[in-house]
Every structure is written in C-alpha cells, then in structure tokens.
Amino acid sequence: MPKKTEFFKSRFKNCDAKKVEDSGTTKGIDSLEDCTGIKDRIATLTRALTEREKELNCIYSISKLTADKDISLEDVLEKTVNIIPSAWQYPEVTAARIILPEQEIKTPNFKETEWKESSDIVSQGRQIGTLEVCYLGKMPDSDEGPFLKEAREFINQIAEQLGLVIEHKKEMEALRQSQRELAIHNRIAQIFLTVPDDEMYGEVLAVILEAMQSKYGVFGYLDEDGALVVPSMTRHIWDKCRVAQKNIVFPRETWGNSTWPRAIRQKTTIYTNEPSKLVPEGHIPILRHISMPIVYREEAIGLLQVANKETDYDEHDIRSLQVISEHIATILDARLKRAIQEKQRRKAEVNLRNHQEQLAELVRQWTTQLQESEAKYRNLFNNAQVGLFRFRIADGKLLECNDLYARLIGYDSREECLASHNASEHYVAPNVRSKMLRELQENGEVRNFEAQVRQRRGSIIWVSDTARIYPREGYIEGAVSDITERKKLQEKLIASERLATMGQFSGSMAHELRNSLATISSSAYYLKSKLTGGDEKIQTHLERIKSSVDGTTSIIQSLLNLTRMKEPALAKLDLREIASGVTGSDVIPSTVRLVRNFPEQAVEINADREQLRMAFRNIVDNAVQAMEGKGTLTATVRNMPDGKAEVSFTDTGTGIPKENLEKIFEPLFSTKAKGIGFGLSIAKMVIDKHSGTIEAQSELGKGATLIIRLPGNLNK
Amino acid sequence: MPTNKRVLVVDDNEEFCQNLSDILESRGYEASTAHDGFKAIELVKQKGFDLVLMDVKMPKMDGVETFKRVKNISPQTAVVMVSAFSVDNLIRDALREGAFSYLRKPIDFDRLFAIIESAVFKGALILVVDDDTDLCASLSDALSGKRYLVCLAYDGNTATQRVKEKDYDVILLDMKMPMLNGFETYLAVRDIRPNAVAVIVTGYRHEMSGLIKQALEHSAYACLDKPVDMDKLVSLLDRIREQKNKATK
Secondary structure, eight states, X not given: OHHHHHXXXXXXXXXXXXXXXXXXXXXXXXXXXXXXXXXXXXXXXXXXXXXXXXXXXXXXHHHHHHHOTTSOHHHHHHHHHHHGGGGSXXXXXXXXXXXXXXXXXXXXXXXXXXXXXXXXXEETTEEEEEEEEEESSOOOOOXXXXXXXXXXHHHHHHHXXXXXXXXXXXXXXXXXXXXXXXHHHHHHHHHHHHOOSTHHHHHHHHHHHHHTTOSEEEEEEEOTTSOEEOTTHHHHTTTTOOOSSOXXXXXGGGOTTSHHHHHHHHTXXXXXXXXXXXXXXXXOOOXXXXXXXXXXXXXXXXXXXXXXXXXXXXXXXXXHHHHHHHHHHHHHHHHHHHHHHHHXXXXXXXXXXXXXXXXXXXXHHXXXXXXXXXXXXXXXXXXXXXXXXXXXXXXXXXXXXXXXXXHHHTOSSHHHHHHHOBGGGTBSXXXXXXXXXXXXXXXXXXXXXXXXXXXXXXXXXEEEXXXXXXXXXXXXXXXXXXXXXXXXXXXXXXXXXXXXXXXHHHHHHHHHHHHHHHHHHHHHHXXXXXXXXXXXXXXXXXXXXXXXXXXXXXXXXXHHHHHTOOOOOOEEEEXXXXXXXXXXXXXXXXXXXXXEEOOSSOOEEEEOHHHHHHHHHHHHHHHHHHTTTOEEEEEEEEEOTTSOEEEEEEOOSSOOOGGGTTGGGSTTOOOSSSSOSOHHHHHHHHHHHTTOEEEEEEETTTEEEEEEEEOBOTTO | OOOSOEEEEEOSOHHHHHHHHHHHHHTTOEEEEXXXXXXXXXHHHXXXXXXXXXXXXXXXXXXXXXXXXXXXXXXXXXXXXXXXXXXXXXXHHHHHTTOOEEEESSOOHHHHHHHHHHHHOSSEEEEEEOSOHHHHHHHHHHXXXXXXXXXXXXXXXXXXXXXXXXOOSEEEEESOOSXXXXXXXXXXXXXXXXXXXXXXXXXXXXXXXXXXXXXXXXXXXXXXXXSOOHHHHHHHHHHHHHHHHHHHO
C-alpha cells in the first residue's frame, strides 16, 4: 500500500519520530537513567503512536467509504461523522458535525462546547461546508491543551478528504442526473423520430409522467390558429374523464382563466400543490399539478401538464420538467413546422391537382365547344337554305359547296357536284362569268347578281349570286339562291302591268270605237228602215253591217273585261244560283239538252257575283259553240270533302287535244274560225282572282269538261 | 202610235247625234240635237221636251251634270243616259238622281224604242215582282190599259235589273220569294232608285210580319194582303200617282 506509507511518512515528518531515530542511531542507550527516561519517552511515543494509529484507522475508514460507489453521499457523511470521534484520544466525549448548505450531519451526542475545533470543507477551491469536532467536557490537561497540534491537522485532513468525497459524490450525482435526463431525452427523441402521427403525444407524455412520477398529464401543441390541440388526451385520460364534451382541440376563445391558459399566455410555469377548483365537472380530481408552456424562441408552442404526483411538486420537479420542456421545444417546433409545411404542401398539392383538373376540364369544355361550334357551322353550311360555293378564279373549278348548292345545280350529292361542276360552263349567256369576275375585281364583291344558269341536265334556272373575291387565296366565295320562281312572278307581274296599261289604252280605244260603231249601226238602222221593200241584197248587207258591229262590240267588251278586271267584291253566294243563272233558256239554245246536277243544300262561297257570272257565261258559251248547237251540256255543283266548292260544265262537243288542254286559257288562243278567244282567259282570270282553280279534261271527239274549284265559305 | 213627242238628242258626236235624230224623226218623233250640255240646257229652257237622250261623256260639261240641270229646269222630262263607255258609277249616280234609264253604244234600237215608249207613257209604270207567275199575269191583265203600263219580274234579281232599265212609278213586291226575299229586293231596288215607291203584297202577313215591319220602317209605301183587292189597289195606285205628279209639277 504505497499510498499509506506515503501518508504515514507525511504524517510523522514533524513529530518526534525523527528524534527517536536520531537518538537511536547516533546516541544509543547510555544509562539506566537514561533507561528510565527512555522508558518515559517510549511510553509517550507509544501513546503518540496509538493516537496516530487511531487517526490512521479513521482516515482509512473514511477513504474506504468514499471508495464505495453504491453508498450515497448522505450515508458517507453520516458514517464519516460517526467515525471521526474514534480517532480522538477520548472518543466517548468527542462529537462531530458536518455542516453543508441545506444539510447538517452530526453525531448523536453532538453539542456545541467551548472545546471545539473546526475546518472548512473545500471543493474545487470553494468552501462548501464546515467540519466541527467538539469535546463534550474538559479533558485532563495535556501539554498542549485539548487539541493536539496533530489533531488539528487531522481535522484539516478529514475536511479535505470530505471535500473530495462530496465533490466526487456530487459529480457522480450530476452524472447520473444527466444520464437520466439523457435517457429521457433519448426516449423522447426516439418517439418523435419513430412515431409519425399524433400517437407521439401520448407516448411522450407517458415518458414524462414516468420521469415526473405523476399520474396524469397533458402534452399538447398550439396550432396555426392558436388553439390548443391535445392529442395525448385521447388515450390516457379519455376513459377516466367524465367531461361530457370531449374535445382535443380547444380554440383560444374557449380557454377561460384556469392555470394552463395563464401559463401559455404568460409563458411562465405555474404549479400548485393545492387541489384545482377550476376543472370542469366530471374531470378527474387534480390534487396538485404543474402547467408549463413549451416555449420556443420566446413563443409558446405547446403545453405540458403533470399532475397528482404522490408527494408535493417542488423546484426540483420544475427544473426537471423544464429540462424536458426545453428539450421538447426544439423538436416539437420542428415537428409542428414540418406538419404545417406538410399541410401546406398537401394543400398546395390538392390545389395543384384541382387546378390541373380544372384546366383539364376547361380544355375538355373548350374542345367540346370547339367541336360543337365546328359541327354547328358545318351543319349551318351544309343545311343553309341558300347554296354556298367557293370557286377557283383561274379555271372556275368548284372547290367547296353545300348540299343545297349541289341540288340547285341538279346534282344528287355534294361529292358529285364537287367532282364535276365547273363555273365556266355554268352560265347560259357566254359572257356572264367574265362580267361577274370583272365586277368582283373592281368592287371586291357582287350583290344579287342575277343570271341564268344551266343545270346539270340542261334545265335553265334563274339564280342570284352574292359573292366576294379573295384574290390572294385565288378564289371567290358566295351564296346563290334560286330565283326562278321570283322571276316567273316578276314576269307575271310585268304581264299584268302590261295588261293594266293595255286596260287604260283599251278603255279609251273602246270608247272611240264604240262611238264609231254607234254611228255605223245607227246609219245602218236608218237605212234599213228607209229601204224596206227594196232590193233584198241591200237588206242582207245592212244585216251584215249590224252583225259585224255586234261582233266588234263583243270583242271590245271582252277586251275590256280582260284588261280592266277589278278586284272581286266578295259576297256570300250560293254557287247553285250562279250556275243556274248562266244556264238559263236565254243562254242555252233549245237544241242543246241541259242537265243540272245540283245538290239539295246550298253550296256557299265568297265571290263576286258579276265576275263569276261572266266567267261561267264565257265557259258555257264556249261549250255551246264546241257542240255547234247540238248535244248535252251538264252543269254539276257540289261541296267537296275538303270544304271547297266545285262546279263543272261538261259538253259533248269535239273535245280538246291533249297538247291544248292548258293553252286554251291563254289569251288569243282559239281553234275557232270565229272569235278571238278571250272567253276562257277571262274565266281563268276571274277564278284566279277568287283563289280558285280551273282545269280542262277532255277526250278527243267525246267532249270536254271544265272543272272549277273555289274556296268554300269558311264563315258558314 | 205616239205623235208629237219631243225628243232632244245630246251628244258631242255630231254624226251619231244626227243619225239618232233622223231615226227618231222617221218614227214620228220631233227630234232636236245639241252637241254639248250648255246648248242642251238652253234648248230645254226654250222648248221643253218629253225625253232627252243624254250622252254621258262629253267635253265641257258631262252628261250627268247636264242631266241634273235639266231635271232641275224640267222635272217631268224623262232623261235616258247613253254611254259608249262602262262608267258604271256615273250611270248609278244618274239613276239615283232620277234618270229614267240608260243605254249603251252602239244602240240597241229595239230597247231604245221600248224605253222611249214607257218614258213618254202618260199613265203609271208598274213593276210586279212575284214568283207566282199566274198572279203576275192576272195583275198584268187587270191593270194594263190606258192608265197603267205593267212589267213583270219573277225574282228579286230580275226585279233589280228591271229597275235599272226604267223608272217605275210603283213596285208591287211579294214578300216571300226564293233567293232574294221581298225585303232584300226592296233594299236592292232602293239602292238603285232611292225614291222608288213599293207596295208590299203578301199572303203571309203574320209569318212575314218581321220583314214587312222592316220594309215599312224603310219607307215601303203600304202593305196589301193576298188575294189582292183590285179596287183597293187601283185607288192606292191612283193616290200614289197623284202625289208624284204634285211633286214633279
């Protein structure tokens, strides 16, 4: 044990041992007196040696204590304080005390006396306590007073030793504490790392509760809106809690003023060992608790609560929880931020996806709209009620057209038309296309350009072109409509205008002619009355003059009837009455047999009596003439099932050749030698003006039937 | 044979005018001519005529205007309008104003003389309108003589046509007829001759009372029951004639 030897050496360096050695070696034993003196000295020395031995044992025991790792500092101090007296000369009256901050360890018999020796306990160069040794009574006077010089040194030695022990033990304690904290931190960090969801809060809370020896607790965070979210509650408190409304999210406005909201708001830890009164009904009873905000960079980001430890919470607990809280703060902050980012990212992703979907939907819609509008325009183009075309300027080739155009030109299909139609062979007149092109080049467009066009199979129709030229593209585009009907109507109109002009003209002509005829006829009448009984031939000539005048007069009347026909003055009539009026015995020669097929009931029409009479008269006259005065005339009147009224006149004359069936209504058409053929024209004009129809049916050699159909009286 | 009846022919066509004059003279009438309206009026004032044949279309003053003035000067003179032209409205006007009849050129001379004879007849001109032909015939027989000249029409349409041809003093009108009934005929007649005097003759006074009432309200002169009491009829006709003569004189 070299250390011990060293220790002893140092211990005895200043004592008489040196002297002993000196005398023993240099002087030796000279006499008895000397022997007696020696004996005394030996006794003294032996005593001293015994004392030193006691001291040694004491030191040894203390050092042995300190070497024991498992023994706590308190035990070390306790044991040390009880060992110390044994090292003294009179251990039974010796007491010891160790004074440390917040701690005092002493022998059971300790009391303060005047015989006291003390030494500072120093750790790391700082006084941390005091070691005191007292004699309980006055000791037998020794040469040096109650405390030997050695004893004083010995106390110092022990104090020094204690300082070392305390320091060591404290370090050990701190190490253990930090190891414990580290373990907690590690567990917490581990949980944070491995538990991705809100289960984490519960698990962390479990660790904290264990570390804090508490039964209940809360670990929550503040969300973006500042509400307290306590996921840890779900598992650990739920089943015990009787609060009706179990919510893990506490919006800020619902917080109230109990300890935890205050702790969060003020960012300070609040703890109490008094039972809480502010808990909701049904809440587990809180006997004592700590509410500690989790603060990161001076922001409260969460809350830790622990409650119902078996013993009261103290500053030590606060510190422990504080360490945990600070540890949690950084990782919770990171996690919350990550969660927020994650949330934002997810939101952004959702937004992005929504946008993409919207965009896709828009594209779909646009595409559909485009297709629809394209189809619509294609439809419009194809189904337009005018012919649409596009011709190449250079050679007149048809580049595009719609169905109507193809039909207009006489093709069955667009495709056929596109394949073979060419504008240069289009027009009837030779120079029409060049005229149109010239106009297009001058004005850029033509409007209602009217021309006759040859259809595919040779029929000629009138068309009206409206077109625009596109010189850069090299084509003309436009619309064409069939105006053949209009042209026909126009011609009809022109004809009727011509007739009207003729009417005016014929009116004054008729007047002059009639005046002349009146003179002629009156002269003839006079001569005839004066030349009675004279030459028979003179009478014949005079008769001839008279009948020629009559013939001329009737021609003039017919002409007037035709050219000056007024609009019919419609009145409700019975067709039977008119038909019977024109087939009276004054009209029909007795040589013609008359058959009337009239119904019992009236055949009502709206018509102009005089005009209708005139029309029928002309038809009847015509029939009688066709029969050359002999045969049967049949007049039939009936109501048609479609509401029209029909009258027909059938003769048994020579009949009308098929090719003339329509021509007989044309003015001046006549197969007769006599008369100029206005009669049926007048009849047709009257019927036309009454919106009726007239047609002729005939079998050559067997006679003819003229059938007139008139609109019935709708108001009957 | 009528003698010394004075006829004035008014026409701007001098040749025709002269021809008519010659023809009338050859028939025993005393004929004068005028080639315009003013001259015609002058002659009417000087001489007075039984009948005027008046051309409608004349320069300066047309025939209708001239006729009106002539009628004003000499109400008892019968005026027959003559036209080469179908100026229906002018003729309608003239008839409504009391022209006796009208003729178209060239002239139908048979019709001309028939018209002249009735126009210058001194008795009463009577038109009998009835679909009962026997009744028509017996009335005609009973009335024809010095004092009455009777014409017949068997239906309304014919009656209207007849009324255009002559200015009858009295129209005896049956109420119950096919097609146009008596009242409708009466209205058509009044349209042509507003001053026509109609006497309604009916065998169905009760059945036809509505129509009769209407006709009387529209100035029909009287209503006689069938069978017709001839004495009553004659006295009625005489009374009408008297009133008419008073009016024209």
